[in-house]
Amino acid sequence: MNTFASVIHILTLLTTALMAGLFFSYSFSVNSGLSQLNDSAYLLAMQSINKAILNPVFFICFFGTVVLLPLNAYLQYDGRLTINFSLYGLSAAFYIIGLFGITILGNVPLNDTLEAFDLGNSSQEAIKAMRETFEDPWNKWHSIRTIAVIISFLLLSIATVLPKR
Template identity: 90%
Template sequence: MNTFAFIIHILTLLSTALMAGLFFSYSFSVNSGLGQLNDSAYLLAMQSINRAILNPVFFMCFFGTVILLPLNAYLQYDGRLTINFSLFGLSAAFYVIGLFGITILGNVPLNDALEAFDIGNASQETISGMRETFEGPWNKWHSIRTAAVVISFLLLSIASVLPKR
């Protein structure tokens, strides 16, 4: 493996691990804590989190991994359809479709609807309805994308340590 391919491989492992850790941790800590809040506090907290996560470090890892995983698979290709190359490709597919695609098509529209919701001028009934409309679907999509990024990292890790075949 040449130096460029090695650097891309290490950056791919790092960025995928960071994303898997972020989504996994959110699923099993933040979501549990948020779920215990009353409706108004829950919606305000989610609005705040959705704004805070839109930062350069998150964008670099989130979008960078979309580029790095397929690039890494391509750089690992040696002209043969090997188990390693197949695992690298599957890892990329799980991330691009399962994390990135679901985020863009599932979670972002829900986040946008929540951002547009004026909690300060809403009745308690409307606030409760918004939480019901938001929380279940958002958590469902989040669980799917969390599984996808963890699988992506697992496949990438296995391909990284398997002898080339």
């Protein structure tokens, strides 16, 4: 493997691991804590988190991995359809469809709806209804994308340690 391919491979492992860790830890710590909050506090916290996550470090890892995974697979391709290449390709597919696609098509529209909700001028009934509209679907999509990114990282890791065949 040449130096450029090695650097891309390491960056791909790093960004995929970071994204898997972020989504995993969110699932098993942040969501658990948020679920204990009352409706107003929950919605306010989610609005705040949804703003805070839109930062350069997150964007570099989130979007960078969309580019790095297929690029890594391409750079690992040696003209043969090997198990390693197939695993690299599957890793890219799980990330792009299962994490990126679910985020764009499932979680982001829910986040946008929540962002537009005027928490300060809403009744308790409206606040309760917004939480019911938001929380379960958001958590369902989040669980799917968490599983997808963990599978993506697992496939990438297996392909990395398997002997080239």
